Amino acid sequence: MPEFHAPDGARLHYADDGEGLPVLALSGLTRNGSDFDYLAPHLPGSVR
Structure with a gap:
């Protein structure tokens, strides 16, 4: 699963x-x- 690292150190996993x-x-x-x-x-179908 992709992961985003915020400047404050928080990690966010997401699905797209x-x-x-x-x-x-x-x-x-x-x-x-x-x-x-x-x-x-x-x-x-108009959203992801």
Whole structure:
């Protein structure tokens, strides 16, 4: 999974699939990005 390193040292892992406008889904402190795996197949084709 790609990773972004912020200037303050924070690491952000992200997924970028599809084409169109990006959708930003943020997980909470006790969760992770896999919480959104169920969501991706249901997004319209105009977003990624």
